[in-house]
């Protein structure tokens with residue numbers, strides 16, 4: 707069962723959960739989930755939005771650029787350490803994360819990207835706009851700390867790749883209940 711929510715009433719829960727890692731789910735050749743620590747809820751063009759930041763070489767980016775939609779899955783309570791490890795350090799290019807992390811997928815309501823029962827607060831989005839960051843325009847300390855140019859873009863954490871910001875219109879939001 708899904709309990710529909712006013713997503714902005716959960717703003718604090720969502721933003722704080724990012725500190726421990728939420729999941730950015732995408733479809734394409736298969737469902738894939740990547741841990742995200744960055745993102746924001748807000749309003750753009752008069753529409754409720756979630757913005758996610760995805761580096762160039764993530765499998766997730768290839769999926770997003772095919773389907774132009776994503777679903778954010780947020781834990782209510784602690785993040786699951788095994789889910790964080792598998793979905794935050796391994797790539798969907800190499801493994802099936804649903805199987806390896808034991809994710810229980812739940813049919814979406816409005817877009818085509820499932821939610822995850824273990825991370826029940828679900829935000830379904832359709833991408834309105836995406837833009838690659840211009841690293842040369844960033845403050846030097848951020849460029850040095852977040853974009854080390856000696857680390858290959860295939861590395862799972864910080865590396866030389868810029869992020870692309872994906873502004874997703876929130877088309878549905880709910881909590882998955884048993």
Ligand SMILES: Cc1cc2nc3c(=O)[nH]c(=O)nc-3n(C[C@H](O)[C@H](O)[C@H](O)COP(=O)(O)O)c2cc1C
Nearest residue numbers: 741742743744760761764765766794796797798862
């Ligand atoms: C706590 C945490 C937060 C992360 N946040 C982001 C993020 O906001 N954007 C990003 O591109 N990668 C982020 N990552 C790294 C990806 O989750 C990781 O590279 C993942 O393996 C990519 O999976 P994929 O290749 O299947 O897309 C984060 C990793 C962790 C552990």
